Amino acid sequence: GEELEASYIISRIRGILPGIVEEKAAPTGAFGTISSDVYSFTGMMREQLYEKKEEGNDDDLKELAVLYSLYRDKKALADEAAGYSDVEDKLSDDATLAAQKGLFVQSVSKLEEYAGCEYKYFLNYMLRLRERDSYQLDQMQFGNVMHGALEKVFRKMDEKDPKDTYLNWVQADDAALSAKMKEAIDTEFRAMSDELLSPEGEIIAEGRNRYIMKNIYELGDRTIKNLGMQIRGGEMSPRFYENKFNQRDDFASTSIAVPGVAGNVKLEGKIDRVDILDKGDTIYLRVIDYKTGNKDFSYSDLFYGKQLQLTVYLSVMVEKVKKIYKNLGRDVKVVPVGMYYNPVKDPYVEKPDSLDEEAIEKAIRRELRLKGLTGEEPEYQEMQEKGITDPERRLEGPADILGMDFYSKAYKGNPPGSPKGTHVLVNEDDFENIESFAGVKIKELAGDMLKGSIRRNPFTDGRNKTCDFCKYNDICRFDQVNRGDRAVYIKSDDEKAFQTISNIGGAAKNSGKVE
Incomplete structure (x- = not known):
């Protein structure tokens, strides 16, 4: 299956309403429905068969059989529960x-x-269990693009003498840094696929990929400007x-x-x-x-x-x-x-x-x-x-x-x-x-x-x-x-x-x- 991700809406709500009180519902069992009764039954069945099998007797088994007969149409679910065993803690x-x-x-x-x-x-x-392949940009690719682009910009600013490297950062204004970052992100996307950018550097991807790419460009621009400010504001x-x-x-x-x-x-x-x-x-x-x-x-x-x-x-x-x-x-x-x-x-x-x-x-x-x-x-x-x-x-x-x-x-x-x-x-x-x-x-x-x-x-x-x-x-x-x-x-x-x-x-x- 695919990995679950927290909705981005949550972080936006937190940003808009910083004083909001968050509560997380504790997991509880549901009772009183057909579905919940089946789960309650199969849970008891598993307990009888695996956790208490050594102390079971014929009367217990007869009672279990009677209860089981009430759920003949749910046999597959019951069989799955009966066949389930816990995982080991050690190889x-x-x-x-x-x-x-x-x-x-x-x-x-x-x-x-x-x-x-x-x-x-x-x-x-x-x-080495892996998720099924996806042709969408995911969080890992998002991070890889940013890391790769940042490395390219920093290497372009690098000189043999650290003092000269520092001077390059001091002299570079935000516009120059933005241009370098845009070029670096372009390079990263082109290395991923030829269906994301036009030869002129325009986004040609559609749907979710297009949305994520726009976010990456905006984030890259903000990030490189912030890093430039941090470097100029110190001596390192x-x-x-x-x-x-x-x-x-x-x-x-x-x-x-x-x-x-x-x-x-x-x-x-x-x-x-x-x-x-x-x-x-x-x-x-x-x-x-x-x-x-x-x-x-x-x-x-x-x-x-x-x-x-x-x-x-x-x-x-x-x-x-x-x-x-x-x-x-x-x-x-x-x-x-x-x-x-x-x-x-x-x-x-x-x-x-x-x-x-x-x-x-x-x-x-x-x-x-x-x-x-x-x-x-x-x-x-x-x-x-x-x-x-x-x-x-x-x-x-x-x-x-x-x-x-x-x-x-x-x-x-x-x-x-x-x-x-x-x-x-x-x-x-x-x-x-x-x-x-x-x-x-x-x-x-x-x-x-x-x-x-x-x-x-x-x-x-x-x-x-x-x-x-x-x-x-x-x-x-x-x-x-x-x-x-x-x-x-x-x-x-x-x-x-x-x-x-x-x-x-x-x-x-x-x-x-x-x-």
Whole structure:
């Protein structure tokens, strides 16, 4: 079947009515109809045949037969229920051994998916079940077009000297960036099909594809202008684009030893963008991951293994950049100053009281700020957003580039001008502890994977759960109503998660190894 997607209308309603209270109906069984009675009967039948068969007797079977006779016209449904058995939580020993060879190389995104639901990972990457072919542009293609176009623009702006690259961005106005982005998106669409664009670059696709393509062009235009503003507003220069790492790279952060297993698990991935600032003996560095949906950094999600990418990418690039400069004859210190999700979206915002276009644009760009962790040193903040450490500036309102809001007056021990949120500013020890914790979590996930664990363990925050829009619902049959399945409840407590991450990561770092 096709993967379910949340209606885009929902996000629009949220944007128009930001104060609306959302409620999610809990799944409940239906009773009192012919259909519901059949389901109730088949559920009882399954319980008798499978869950209580060892304690059944002839009287039970006779009673079941009588009830069954009342539903002769529903025999197929009853037979299907009788033949249904629950899925296993673990692969057999033979299957585990057979699968292990293909599990020793893992992308970080796949590990995140395994953390979100082991059974979904099993169906997607081990059984390789795929949706039926579609000739429509889908969400993945949407993301691929944007990533590919952005890479092309950044490579066109790139120079051998990072300072010259930065100068190119400073000198490029919005019109020039828009033209480059339009050309890059054209190239991406032409590579997909010759039935999407005319030779002159006009959209000739029809229906849904035409609508999506127009949205991509509009989104690309907004995105490149916003990225240009972010780069001009700081001092860091884009340096690495769609940078890959794999099992052939000799990085300590990508080779994970798993207890009881011969050989290390090797990580691979692709980092959207890395910016640097060369200060002679020190190279300052930040990693950026483009996200076409809504994505905020969360210590709670990191704790559960659902947000490992930024942390692993940061570790990899610190090692890689140091190695690159060493090969150039420079022994430099590489200092991380930030790791961020960069929203690639066209947000809906609450309309300001004023109709001033500048105010509206500012509100939109506020939704497109970098989301993640920033080095707490004032110097690190300034190199990413000029003027942001000025106390008077902080009292004027939120940051324009970094995803920080500030208290306008003292609040619960926080002085005016201090950032809101949970540890959005972190020191060098914090970065190291977070990186060490990610290694611990990866080792845990890889260990479960290599042991053949394929539990159906989706997460829920009380409103949404991992499997709400999962394409494997019909196979998995995760059912909270009729079978009592339960999702893993995540309580979003970033402060508690941060402390736990710091303790576990700090212990692993101090021991000199990831345990």
